[in-house]
Amino acid sequence: MARIPAPERRAALVQAALRVVSQRGIAHATTRAIVAEAGMSLASFHYAFDSRDELIDELITTVVAREQEAVLPDDLQGHDIRDMLEAGLLRYFEHLRADPEHEQAMLELTQYALRSPERHPLAVAQYARYTELGARSLSAAAELAGVVWSTPVEQVARVLIAFTDGLTLTWLVTRDDDVAQAVAHAAADALSRMAEPR
Amino acid sequence: MARIPAPERRAALVQAALRVVSQRGIAHATTRAIVAEAGMSLASFHYAFDSRDELIDELITTVVAREQEAVLPDDLQGHDIRDMLEAGLLRYFEHLRADPEHEQAMLELTQYALRSPERHPLAVAQYARYTELGARSLSAAAELAGVVWSTPVEQVARVLIAFTDGLTLTWLVTRDDDVAQAVAHAAADALSRMAEPR
DNA sequence: ACTGAAGTGGGACGATCGTCCCAGTCGCAT
DNA sequence: ATGCGACTGGGACGATCGTCCCACTTCAGT
Known part of the structure; x- marks a missing residue:
């Protein structure tokens, strides 16, 4: 796996999470489903984020801020x-x-x-x-x-x-x-x- | 626990499920949370319903039919x-x-x-x-x-x-x-x- | 009173969840 | 080149999920 700095990984995970939520719903947006969508390992997830809740919070914030x-x-x-x-x-x-x-x-x-x-x-x-x-x-x-x-x-x-x-x-x-x-x-x-x- | 015929138990579980969903959301409406709300054991749940999905389906149907x-x-x-x-x-x-x-x-x-x-x-x-x-x-x-x-x-x-x-x-x-x-x-x-x- | 069906309780199963650990590897500054 | 910090992979943890099993109790029909 390519080495990606944490901030970029956060962004990639947020994007992957949005795709998972869109396609299968937030109930299926588990940490494993998200990292699979992003093509990473679980360790990368918890290296970039402290918790799944933190990812979801950032997802909401990001998607709202990006709203056109x-x-x-x-x-x-x-x-x-x-x-x-x-x-x-x-x-x-x-x-x-x-x-x-x-x-x-x-x-x-x-x-x-x-x-x-x-x-x-x-x-x-x-x-x-x-x-x-x-x-x-x-x-x-x-x-x-x-x-x-x-x-x-x-x-x-x-x-x-x-x-x-x-x-x-x-x-x-x-x-x-x-x-x-x-x-x-x-x-x-x-x-x-x-x-x-x- | 009092002995209750299955049809009544189904109704009681549906009511309990509605209370759980209302108060804590459908994500927290687990089989254990529902039977706790209804004051039953897990066995009673699966005696009245084949699966949790069946309960949720009946919950939706019931609550829609009851809508005034x-x-x-x-x-x-x-x-x-x-x-x-x-x-x-x-x-x-x-x-x-x-x-x-x-x-x-x-x-x-x-x-x-x-x-x-x-x-x-x-x-x-x-x-x-x-x-x-x-x-x-x-x-x-x-x-x-x-x-x-x-x-x-x-x-x-x-x-x-x-x-x-x-x-x-x-x-x-x-x-x-x-x-x-x-x-x-x-x-x-x-x-x-x-x-x-x- | 007896028997069979209906209903109950508690414990257990495998799957999956979020999270964590740790040995290993890469890249950059020196 | 080399050392150190940043990053990765895989496996494991305990908790909780839906579901199941089985011994037990109660009730209705005879």
């Missing part, structure tokens, strides 16, 4: 704020359809974090991050559409996150594209009503 | 369809606040079922049941409000389920009552727009 602005991207298109919101939500839906396992993994990691008091802050941080990204996109959209949010934009963002969560969960179970599009349409409708002309 | 019409109850109140929908969603939210662990358990069971091909149908059935309950309530609400759904009521119900899912997930993480109420308000807004005067 999938919802409501830069090239906002549409006639008015409602169209722009719907286009953004549909684009998120495409992202979900392209890699369902990743979103399912995120969902499982959230639930996992929710179950232990010391990990709960990680889940809260995850949603804070989502809110931040959502608020940024919502601000940009309002700017382009020439409207202002009548509610604080962070509040609007939290509602947006709730809607995308619901869309994600429902589609992961039913795989019903029509319903997902209907949800996107209805959500854009409701959100656009929280804005008013500038 | 928490969303949009009988005593629908409000001036118009929008008010009625918001009142119903807020009532669901009260139900969520009263027993968060139960909804968290439902969420975990869904995710668990989603992870194995042979259990996937259980998750789909769970959502079919939700849709059925939602459609019934939506029909009743439309009747009282003197409107008709311009989209098939099952479709509206599926959107409603997505919204309640999102509300649930977000609130379970953030415990932010204000956001939950904003979500309920926005969701009622969007849903009411899928109805038209009769």
